[in-house]
Amino acid sequence: MSTLKISCGAADAKSGILLSAGILAGCGAPGADVMIWQVAGKKGFKYYESSRLAAAMNFAGAGRVAIKGKSEEPVVIYISEGKAVAEPFCGSSKELRDYYVTDNTVVLSVEDCGLMDDAGNICGEEEIAAKLKSMNICGIVAEGSGAVVPADAKLLRKTIAGMYEALDMACCPEIEPEDEVYLAMGINPKAVCKSRKYKGFVKKLVKAVSGEEAEL
Amino acid sequence: MKLLTFDQSKCTNCGACSAVCSLEKKGVVQPSQARIHIKAACAENGEKVLRASVCQHCARPVCVTACMKGIVHKDPETGFVSREKEGCIACAACAVMCPVGAAVLDTDANAFLTCDLCGGDPACVKVCSSGALSYADPAEASAAFRNSYALKAVGRGLVK
Numbered sequence: 001m002s003t004l005k006i007s008c009g010a011a012d013a014k015s016g017i018l019l020s021a022g023i024l025a026g027c028g029a030p031g032a033d034v035m036i037w038q039v040a041g042k043k044g045f046k047y048y049e050s051s052r053l054a055a056a057m058n059f060a061g062a063g064r065v066a067i068k069g070k071s072e073e074p075v076v077i078y079i080s081e082g083k084a085v086a087e088p089f090c091g092s093s094k095e096l097r098d099y100y101v102t103d104n105t106v107v108l109s110v111e112d113c114g115l116m117d118d119a120g121n122i123c124g125e126e127e128i129a130a131k132l133k134s135m136n137i138c139g140i141v142a143e144g145s146g147a148v149v150p151a152d153a154k155l156l157r158k159t160i161a162g163m164y165e166a167l168d169m170a171c172c173p174e175i176e177p178e179d180e181v182y183l184a185m186g187i188n189p190k191a192v193c194k195s196r197k198y199k200g201f202v203k204k205l206v207k208a209v210s211g212e213e214a215e216l
Numbered sequence: 217m218k219l220l221t222f223d224q225s226k227c228t229n230c231g232a233c234s235a236v237c238s239l240e241k242k243g244v245v246q247p248s249q250a251r252i253h254i255k256a257a258c259a260e261n262g263e264k265v266l267r268a269s270v271c272q273h274c275a276r277p278v279c280v281t282a283c284m285k286g287i288v289h290k291d292p293e294t295g296f297v298s299r300e301k302e303g304c305i306a307c308a309a310c311a312v313m314c315p316v317g318a319a320v321l322d323t324d325a326n327a328f329l330t331c332d333l334c335g336g337d338p339a340c341v342k343v344c345s346s347g348a349l350s351y352a353d354p355a356e357a358s359a360a361f362r363n364s365y366a367l368k369a370v371g372r373g374l375v376k
Contacts, residue, residue: 028235
């Protein structure tokens with residue numbers, strides 16, 4: 001019997017998985033495409049991975065999706081128009097991509113080695129893939145044809161242009177513990193080198209997207 | 217006339233160009249409504265290639281002849297292809313005929329629109345961190361591309 005339960009907008013996912021896109025994911029700023037996985041375990045642990053899925057989830061109007069339980073048959077979690085549903089899918093990863101990939105979708109397939117997006121990037125480790133497999137989930141698809149509506153479009157435009165102009169865009173491989181606050185907002189600090197200006201830019205991004213003042 | 221040029225070897229498919237284009241044109245971040253899209257395609261040799269779907273302001277634009285309402289125009293002096301939002305009946309003739317798939321249906325205006333180069337200051341170029349997009353004279357861009365290809369070919373030992 002299938003015990004799989006999917007809900008949008010949940011705050012936590014005990015004994016399950018919470019797919020969470022930061023508020024800045026998809027806003028157009030450098031590195032703003034971070035997917036944050038939270039996997040509840042006995043000790044409670046988290047994963048931080050990067051993929052375009054977070055941006056697509058925000059464009060699909062479902063920034064948070066909690067998944068619990070186990071499906072009887074292989075399913076794909078399909079996120080679109082503010083909803084997330086389980087669709088039965090039996091096929092290979094290639095068939096999954098062939099079936100679901102469009103101009104507006106991001107497809108993650110669950111592989112033995114981890115999670116792979118439709119661009120061929122590995123964006124999840126073996127452990128998270130094993131967890132999804134144990135729930136009989138063979139893929140996650142987000143159809144993002146909607147929009148992220150910023151509180152202040154003018155400020156967002158200016159801030160993004162300023163970030164690209166001012167920041168060194170070379171990759172910085174190290175993620176430090178304090179970076180997790182950026183990850184939680186949907187900004188991947190790996191994508192931008194550390195800079196004194198960075199914190200100021202992210203504050204402006206939060207203000208432009210949400211209209212709220214951020215304390216960093 | 218300067219145009220948007222795209223070097224697929226530099227593109228990381230980060231999506232910033234589409235995000236910022238929609239922000240510039242519609243005030244929201246909605247890549248599906250952007251007037252530039254980077255699309256992945258499969259080359260004949262099986263390699264994945266990236267292509268930019270953006271108006272090329274063709275020398276002989278098929279969209280101009282395809283439009284039954286006569287609202288797509290090519291400036292004979294500058295070569296700039298423009299279109300009127302009003303009057304478009306969204307028949308998609310221009311989108312079907314366009315060889316690069318540059319016409320995008322604006323769902324708010326219910327009209328097909330293409331890149332207008334942001335009046336000569338394209339927002340997408342400003343945010344292209346990898347330098348894949350540039351706003352340059354096509355002849356200069358072509359020469360630069362040929363040079364870079366030749367250098368790569370020499371590096372690979374393809375040219376002796």
